[in-house]
Amino acid sequence: MAWLRGQIASIEARLARPVGARADRREGLVRGYGSRAEWHAKSRRLYALRERLARLEADWAAGRVHVVRGGKPLARLRHHLDQAGLEERAWQERWQAARMFLAADGESGKRLGNETIRITGTGQVSIRLPAALAHLANAPHGRYVLDATAVFRHRGEEWLDRISANRSVAYRIHHDVPRGRWYVTACWQRTPAPVLPLEAALAQGVVAVDMNDDHLAAWHLDNHGNPVGDPRRFFYDLTGSTQHRDAQIRHALTRLLHYARRCGAAAIAIEDLDFTDGKSREKYGRNKRFRRLISRFPTARLKARLVAMAAEQSIAIVAVDPAYTSRWGAQHWQQPLTTTKRKTTRHDAAAVAIGRRALGHPIRRRTAPPRNDRSDRYGHRTAQAGPETRRREEPRPRIPGPRTRCVPPGGGAKAGDQRAQHRSEHAAEREASQQASLRLSP
Structure with missing residues (x-):
């Protein structure tokens, strides 16, 4: 109205x-x-x-309400059974099936996103019975577990991402009489993910991740680029069927997102890896083991799944250039971060390099200052380049000669001028010894 x-x-x-x-x-x-x-x-x-x-x-x-539970077309079909080619018993089955359904709205924060109708990642369906029917339960906590399992062919990965994050999912169970099957429909509402500026996403630091063949090496870095706490490793197994590999990746990413939430970080830094042009035999020859390792490395699936799952947790993803992260991480961060109680691996050091690059800090660390017995004292240091310096991530060019501030023999500004050399009875020496007379009185 x-x-x-x-x-x-x-x-x-x-x-x-x-x-x-x-x-x-x-x-x-x-x-x-x-x-x-x-x-x-x-x-x-x-x-x-x-x-x-x-x-x-x-x-x-x-006070009249015109509601036909089951639908008006099915109710009108009752008067035209001969035209529809249906018998009264078949129409009665359809009518009862249309009026008999079970639906429950989801709730975020509950286990698997729904407390009344719960479907696990393996497809097990259980229903929370009301108090009047609690004596019919075949599972603890007043639940009734169905014998059949549910499989979602359409957007099944997105559904698994939601239940892994305990986001709300609404279910509806109904019976299809012509096909003789029971169906369960899952639906949810997508909330637009807010696009955070890079400065705001990195304000509380970042969780840097180094993706490997069998695990994810993660380390939390503050906004200054310093590692906080101990490194974490999230293992997965990529052998077996496709469903097993997908479940392993999802479980590892779920633990990674929970670790990021506990650290208080709003961003995860990953490498923008792409092995599309590196799977051919022409590039690696007969090294079949290495080619198989690269082929099964799920770079695209990991990135796509991480972006989808992080959007549900309101966590930003920062992709960085993977150049020299493993090499420079092992060179500059593996040994300083290794202690008697903590063994830092090459992958952990690479995670630190990835996080520093995402934060805009140089990866390479400063070298130790020279000793006191050197001529320049504390002045000489291999300083790292600033964030605004171009080509700062490339290897430093090698400068021949001694790395001191003194000018080597024959290497000054007037190396080619022989008159500038301090030799005995030379014009330069005579000119240097001449002095003007001083005026002692006015």
Whole structure:
């Protein structure tokens, strides 16, 4: 009735305006219809809407509600069974199946996203029975487990991501009589993921991840690029069937997201890896083991699944350039981060390099200052480049000669001028020894 009243008011306002009249916001006037034919059609629709509104108001006043549970087409089909080619028993089965269904809305935070109808990742369906039917339960906590398993062919991976994060999923179980099957429908509402600026996402640090063949090496870095706590490793097994590999990847990524939430980080840094051009035999020859390792490495699946699961947790993903992360991480961070109680691997050091690159910090560390017995004291140091320096991530060019501030023999600004050399009885020496007379009195 509210919708009909709104439609009637809108049509009446436009019919009251002349044909082709423009809208006037200052006066609060709407525009008129474009042609006389459109004005005539809308006037006829106005009378139809008024008639519908009058019937609805009469039913509302009398307390009559026209609801056919199961659908009006199926109810009308009862009077035309001969035309539909159905018997009365077949129609009765359809009628009962359409009126018999079980539905439950989901709730975020509950286990697997729904407390009433719960479906696990393996497809096991269980129903929470009400108190009056608690004696029929065949599982703990008043639940009834069905014998059949549910399989979602369409968007099954997205559904698994939601139940892994305990996000709300609504279910509806119904019976299809013509096919003789039971179906369960899962539905959810997608919330648009907010796009955070890079500075805001990295304000609380980042969890850097180094992807490997059998595990994910992760380390939490603060906004200054310093490792916090101990490294974490999330193992998975990529052998076996496709379903087994997919489950292993999902379980590892779920633990990674939980670790990021515990650390308080709002971003995860990963490498933008792509082995598309590295799987051919022409590149690696007969090294079948290495080619098989690269071929089964799930770079695209890991990135796609991590982005989808992180969006449900409101965690940003930062992809960085993978160049020299493993080499420079092992060179500059593996030994300093290794202690008697913590063994830092090459993959953990690579995770630190990935995190520092995502935060905008250089990967290479400063070298130790020289000893006190050197000529320049603490002045000489191999300083790292600033964030604004171009080509700072490339290897440093090798500068021949001694790395000191003193000028080597024959290497000064006037190396080619023999007159500038300090030799005995040379013009340069004689000119240097001459001094002007000082005036002692005014």
